[in-house]
Amino acid sequence: xxxxxxxxxxxxxxxxxxxxxxxxxxxxxxxxxxxxxxxxxxxxxxxxxxxxxxxxxxxxxxxxxxxxxxxxxxx
Numbered sequence: 001x002x003x004x005x006x007x008x009x010x011x012x013x014x015x016x017x018x019x020x021x022x023x024x025x026x027x028x029x030x031x032x033x034x035x036x037x038x039x040x041x042x043x044x045x046x047x048x049x050x051x052x053x054x055x056x057x058x059x060x061x062x063x064x065x066x067x068x069x070x071x072x073x074x075x
Contacts, residue, residue, distance in 0.1 A: 016022045 013026065017026055019025075
C-alpha cells in the first residue's frame with residue numbers, strides 16, 4: 001500500500017512539473033521544506049538553551065546572596 005502511495009506521489013509530482021510554472025512551484029515547495037527543517041532544528045535547541053539560562057540564573061542568585069553584606073543590627 002505504501003509503495004502504491006509513493007508511486008502515485010511521484011506521478012503527481014511529475015505531472016505538476018510538466019504544467020506551466022510547475023517546476024517553479026516544485027522548487028518553491030522544496031525550498032519551503034528545507035526552511036521548515038532548519039526551523040525545526042533551531043526550535044529543538046531552544047529547550048536546551050532555556051535549561052542553561054535557568055541554571056545560570058540560579059547560580060547568579062546564589063552568588064548575589066553570598067556577596068550581600070550583613071547589615072549591622074539597629075541600635
